[in-house]
Amino acid sequence: IEALKAAGAKRAVLLPVSAPFHSTLMQPAADRLAEVLAPIEIKDITVPIVANVTAQEVTSGEEIKKLLVKQAAMPVLWETSVRNMVAGGVDIFVEVGPGKVLTGFTKKIAKGMMALNVEDAASLEKTLAELNK
Template identity: 45%
Template sequence: MKAYIFPGQGAQFSGMGKELYENSSLAKELFEKANEILGFRITDIMFSGTAEELKETKVTQPAVFLHSVILAKTLDDFKPEMVAGHSLGEFSALVASGALSFKDGLKLVSKRALAMQKACEITPSTMAAVLNLADEVVEQVCDSIDGVVVAANYNCPGQLVISGEYKAVELACEKMKEAGAKRALILPVGGAFHSPMMEPAREELAAAIEAIAFSTPICPVYQNVTASAVSDPNEIKKNLIIQLTAPVRWTQSVNQMIQDGATSFTEVGPGKVLTGLVNKINKEVETINA
């Protein structure tokens, strides 16, 4: 079975989507539609902006989303039997599988980016990557810290990202190293994504998600929150709302997809981060970059 996977924030690069725009009339039409919806020419920044410009909150998430979704729509043989997306990538997966319209997906992603930015400004918070430490040990260390720090991204065995209040994350990093982590390093991110620190953003996004009609996707969507196949539009909505404050269960999602019959994983969008993670989770399955 063919699984299609969609990357999250951090996969952006200058020049992303330019080739698509120049070589496909459908892609060009969708990019121009996106400029109109957003109210600024995001294509100018995507095609020739600096790394700094691409890192702007209002740009990053919509840019990665647009690159992924428009690429999926221009693929000749796009017939997914299951889809999943990492964090922001879940929105790309939902649009690509028909659960959300292009316009609604883009509007939600834009709202999500700005709501997350606002939440980041309330309390100093951050994320850190922990390498070569068992998931259970990472969870135990987080539980032992006074303050908010949680496991946020289960990326692959031996690579887990923690998230929370700045001081709590710093202290957790020290304890992770004491517990045997090969590395525990603070990441250059704007705040504590996928942690309770995102509660103000979750509330804001919830209202926007509730106001939009979702459809039944053409194939199951493996959502970050449950790491299981979901097709019911109401359940998809509920999980999407929880996603901002809950961990991304990527390892668990990929394993479940394989258990449910996935034999190949095609990454649709900028970068090759997810196929790299899939290879670390399971060396037997085929990985492709669209």
């Protein structure tokens, strides 16, 4: 942090993360993920997903597999992904998994959009209640 500030960075903060996700330090894990995914067929899909490494919609199963591997060791374009989804008409975001970090980021990026999270039975019930209003 001090070296970055000395080099002219306006702000640098230590992020409390458990691993160097989405960085080149994860390349060994990405390589292993590629090995595990190699024999698995991922079918083409009709409802597109937005790949975080490109911020673009994808429907090709083979492309999804490649991008999953890339995502492990490359920076993600979360803000651009969210902005592209909003531009495409998405107005409800649901984060599934432990924590609410992405929900928080999404609320800052897509102000006024509904951003919910599901991490357990209680949050699932709360999310379903919000969606059924």
